[in-house]
Amino acid sequence: ISRADLAHLLGLSVSVYGRYERGSEARLSIPRLIHLCEIMGFMPLDVIFDTAPHLWGNTVEEAEDRMTLMKLVEQLPQDTMRDLIRLLRRMIPGESAADAVATSMSEGR
Incomplete structure (x- = not known):
């Protein structure tokens, strides 16, 4: 999926999505994170685990x-x-x- 398509599916402009991707934008909201997980086909806990396994x-x-x-x-x-x-x-x-x-x-x- 292209960056533009993913940004559109998340309801974001490509430039705002790019800032999220680079980590220079405020963190994703929980609903957006869940939506991203649904689009990409993984569970939100996978993201949380990778970020904070402790x-x-x-x-x-x-x-x-x-x-x-x-x-x-x-x-x-x-x-x-x-x-x-x-x-x-x-x-x-x-x-x-x-x-x-x-x-x-x-x-x-």
Whole structure:
């Protein structure tokens, strides 16, 4: 896809898109980032991970393992994902930890 086509799809002029691309413009808004990801065919978490892998773990290996796990879970069928959620909840030490995860998931966090 050309720079002009991509700029048009994002609702930007070519010159403004060029500033985003060079990093000399203010950062992309979340809605624009999501739109860009949809156009380019990748997940927003891929961009975030590449920018800040330390958010996924204390070491590079831990961060990469967490990202790999998320990628694998994304590919699971719905019924298998539900089974995995139940299994993981049983594996979390302490009932309060499992409850906290369930609560945050149900509240959309």
